[in-house]
Amino acid sequence: MGTLRPERRTRVDLAVSAAILVVLAVAALVVWAKSPVRHTDSAQSARPAADVAPATTVPERLSVAWRARSTATAGPSLARSVVVTAADGAVVGRDPATGDELWHYRRNLSLCAALAAWPTGTNSVLAVYRNSRGCSEVTALDGSSGQRVGARSSDADDHVQLSSDTGYVVSQGPTRLETWGSNLVRGIEYGRVDAPVKPDVQPGRTGCRLYSSALGGDRVAVIERCDRDTGYRLTVLGTVLDDDEKVQQYGSSLITEGTAGPPPVLVAMGSSGIAVYDGGADPPAPASDTPSGSLAPSIRRFTTDGVPSATNLVAGDPSPPTGPAVVTADGLTSYFTGKSTVILDTQTLRPIYQVPGTIGSGDTMGGQLLLPxxxxxxxxxxxxxxxxxxxxxxxxxxxDAPVTLRTLGGAVVEQWGSTVQALRAS
Structure with a gap:
């Protein structure tokens, strides 16, 4: 057999190869320049923050230990052992005693919301950023170290609020909401769905505006008003799709006769019921448990199917403050109505007592209740x-901003507006 001669390359071949390499290099540079990694600054803790032991007593005196700005949290956001603040695109994990930065995660996007979720479980911190699709870019961080542990992206409104329970998080905007598990896999999307994968997945209502929401076990409740509704509506949905891959609806009914006043507000949802604050601006719907024509602030209770069960009159404003967060600890749920703090039993959501003259929601410490x-x-x-x-x-x-107070170990952490303030024994 004859010897095969090596393939000869012409100048044209070499020029084409060089051009391809240049195009590939430029494309890689463009992808790198536009990628999220290119515009992310992440500094993780050298070692995970040590767990904080619960306080056994309430200090005799407290003094200000530190302050920080946090525009993207509704109230003190507490991971297992750090205080989380979020502003100017950065989420920061801080030492509760000193305020020193233990870790941070920063992007060149606007922060919509941040939340510390599941501190006794996966101990995650969720950061939601705004892009051209709304508040759609979600990053999950480990609460103790700041390590990035997950991400998701989907369509979203331009503004969202986050809340969580032991199993799920709900991200709710004015026209749509989503639930996610701790792995950030979506359970349901509800409301506006611009490009539905399957028809007839959603309940039949259209043009709905969502006002507030709350999670409880495998269900999520939402206060909304849809096309042709004459009043505000309470709807209860499953947090995941049913066996037919549809959004499961457990109940949906009007709870007020009109919409002239502010909408009722979901306070909390538990395994045995739902608590709604009604400022009394609109008469309750005829099928309600509340006397017809009653126009008084109240905590209205419903079953987990959305059926009215009881009403307790409370002192409050027609529209409660939007800043304070609901605080749940040691079997008590604390809610500020604007004129008093109502303390509910977390299991039954029955109001136990209310405290007038307060300025926000509170937490327990050493077996006692602390109210601002x-x-x-x-x-x-x-x-x-x-x-x-x-x-x-x-x-x-x-x-005159309302205050939400929470505790972490021996620290008392408060937030009003965009200010987070930590107190310690002095």
Missing amino acids: IPDGISVRDAATGREIRTIAVPRDGRG
Whole structure:
């Protein structure tokens, strides 16, 4: 056999090869320049933050330990052992005692919302960023180290609010909501769906505006108003699709006769019921448990199918403040109506007592209840609401903004507006 001669390359061949390499290099450079990684700054903790032991007593005195700005959280956001603040595209995990930065995650996008979820489980911090598809880019971080552990992206509204329970998170905007599990896999999308994969997956209502939502086990409740509705509606859905890959609806009915006043607000949802704050601006729907024509602020309770069950009158404004978050701890759920703090049993959502003269929602510490008051903190017996003593606390620059108070170990963490303030024993 003759020897095969090596293939000869012409100048044209070499020029084409060079051009292909240049095109590939330019394309790779463009992809890199536009990629999220290119515009992300992440600094993880050298070692995971140590768990914080619960406080056994309430300090006699408290002083301000540190302050930070947090525009993307509705109230103090607490992971298992860090305080999370979020502003200017950055989510920061801070030492609760000193405020020192333990880790951060920063992008060149606007932050829509941030939430510490499942501190006793996966201990995740969720950061939601805005792009051309709305508040659609979600990053999950480990709460103790700041390590990126997951991401998702989908269509979303330009503004969303996040809330969670032990199993799911709901991201709700004015026209649509989604639920996610701790793995960030979507359970359902509800409301506006611009490009549905399957027809007839959603309930038949159209043109719905969503006002508030709450999670409870395998269900999510939402206050909404849809086309042709004469009043505000309470709808209860499953957090995941049913066996036919459809959004499962457990109940949906009008709970007010009109819409002249502010919509009722979902306070909480548990395994045995739903609590809704109704400021009394509109008469309740005729099928309601509330007396016809009643126009008084109340906590209205419903079954997990959305059926009215009981009503408790409370002191409150027609439209409660939007800033304070609901706080749940040690079997108690705390909700600020604008005129008082209502304490509910977390299991039944029955109001146990209300405390007038407060300025926000509170938390437990050392078996006692701490509520924010104008000049400081009221320390109360958690079972009865009886005041034991008060602690003077400065809140410079607060004005009349409502305060949400939470505790983490020996630290008391408050938020009003975009200010997070941590207090410690002095």
